[in-house]
Amino acid sequence: MIVSELPQPRFARPVAAFLTLFVTLLLPLAAATAQTTTVRSVEVPLRGGQLTDDDVRLLENETPPLSLPATVDRVVYLVFGSNESNLNDSLRHYAENEDRSLLSEAEDKFAPGALIVAVGMDPRRVGVACGDDVCNAIDFYGAGRMDGILDEMRVPLRQSGDPNIAAALLAGARASGDTTVVAEEKEDSGVSGWWIFGGIFGVATVGTAGGLFWALRNHRRRMREHYNHVVDNYARVAAQLDSINVRAHSLSSPLADDALRRDWEDVRTRFLAIDTTVQRLSGIGDEVGDRELARRWREITEAYETVRQMENAEANIDEFFRMEHGDGTVRRRHLTEMHEDLTEARTTVSDDGLREDLSEIDARVLELRDAPDAPDFMDAYARIITDYRIVIEAVRKREFDDVEPDDGNPAPRIWDDSWRPGYGYYGFVPFVTVNSWHESATGSAAGSSGATTGYSSGGFSGGAASGGW
Structure with a gap:
């Protein structure tokens, strides 16, 4: 008996082929x-x-x-x-x-x-x-x-x-x-790159739209956080400004030099200057909408950055004040940080004479750390900073002559959260900072890559790349 084949739908084979391709491509990816x-x-x-x-x-x-x-x-x-x-x-x-x-x-x-x-x-x-x-x-x-x-x-x-x-x-x-x-x-090869991107993520167009929506929502959230921080903290800092100012001007050690006082007056003046802006922002109320915040993003950003800098300055001045007035914990902590910095310097520089100078300074640091209640502590600390600055400058000139302390390599200021007592004193910066400037300079100049791949001190070779944004 002869059985005739049933007729197949017109698009059965193309559909079957498409489904086979779909399963072949996506199942391994899903797995x-x-x-x-x-x-x-x-x-x-x-x-x-x-x-x-x-x-x-x-x-x-x-x-x-x-x-x-x-x-x-x-x-x-x-x-x-x-x-x-x-x-x-x-x-x-x-x-x-x-x-x-x-x-x-x-x-x-x-x-x-x-x-x-x-x-x-x-x-x-x-x-x-x-x-x-x-x-x-x-x-x-x-x-x-x-x-x-x-x-x-x-x-x-x-x-x-x-x-x-x-x-x-x-x-x-x-x-x-x-x-x-x-x-x-x-x-x-931008075109081919976009084709590759499209081939991989083409099925996620909706997800991309959702990502853009998320980015916008994140921007609005960040603006609201900055706005709330200004509204919640400006008044407190403003109420304490006179006492912070008194404390700043009461600093009496050699490290409280004219440069530090200029930095304090700088951040204080900028903080006072945003009063009108903050009052205007506070006046729009707690129920302000996202669109209003977006329209005022420049004012909010400026106010937020200034308030944060003043908060950092307040914390740094308080830390300096405690150091001057005999807080042993603060004094030991900063001397320990300096000891670690000196250790990094000794293991990095190649000049025997410079390493000897660094060892002598480190010995003084450890000796002073064991006597945090010494009556002449701040004078001794300032002398160490002065001598260390001279050695660091010699290191820079002999081994790191590719960098200069300038606007591109600024020392931390009183309003930076990375500032420590003594930073900026006659231009002092720790070794690790100068070494990072050097590493960045040599990294950006090496070959065609703008990424920095090395470290400021030896003994470590982990794969890493970094750069500015």
Whole structure:
């Protein structure tokens, strides 16, 4: 008996082919995503005063599905409120002092499986670091890769005048996993790059629109936070301004020089000048809408930055006052920081004579740290700062002649949260700062890469790249 074939619908074969292609392409991707989701941890241990709980949830939810190599079992996001000019040093310092699980067994590199993405706020820096296995898997050392990843992070930090920190961190992780992200392709092969991007994320158009909406919402949230900070804190600081001013002018040690007093008058004058602006902002009420805040973003940003600087100045003056008036804890803490800085200097400089000078100063630092109640403590501390400044200047001239203390390399001011008693005294900056200037200068001049890849002191070779934004 002959059985005739049933007629097939006209589009059966094309549809079947399309479904086969769809399943072939997407099932492996889904399987890989499911696999990475179950084994990869996402950590946000350092927020730097920038990330909200919503930001953290976003990073925790959006990171696991990213297309990252199987070697990546840990993604760590760090935001530094205050950091070194060479952000690599801050990453190393964090791993060595806050979370040693980020170090390799020999503690001379970052841990296997780790991908670290970071943003620094003061000064503004972006950076990525990785264990050796992860660096190799993401082609970290390939041509244009470091700059490409950092460039992706810079985009959400530079747009709209309001840095989107969470988006920058996520962009850094995403770009790390996408080996097509290189600086050269952005300039020379933009069309093909966009086709690749479209092929991967074309099905997520709605998600992209949602991301833009989220970015706008984040900007509005940040403006509201800044507005609330100004309204909530300006009055308190203004009420204390006279007492802060009295305390600032009561500083009597040699370190309280004319430069420090000029800095204080500078920030104080700018704080007084925003009174009219703050009164105008306060007058719009607690129920002010997002559009009104967006319209006044310049005023809000200026007021917020000035209030924050005055709060930093208040804390720094109080710290200096306590140091002058015999607070042993404060005195020992700052001498310990100086001892650590001197240790870094001795292990970095190559000149035997300079190392001997640094050792002599370090001995004086440790001797003074053991006598925090000495009646001439502040005079002795000022003499150490003076002598250390001379040695640092000699180091700069002999070994770091590629940098100059100027507007591009400013010493911390009284309104910076990185300021310490003695900074700026006749131009004094610690060794780690000068070394970071040098590292940044040599890093930006080396080859075609603008990324800084080294560290201010030896003994560590973890894969890292950082730069400004």
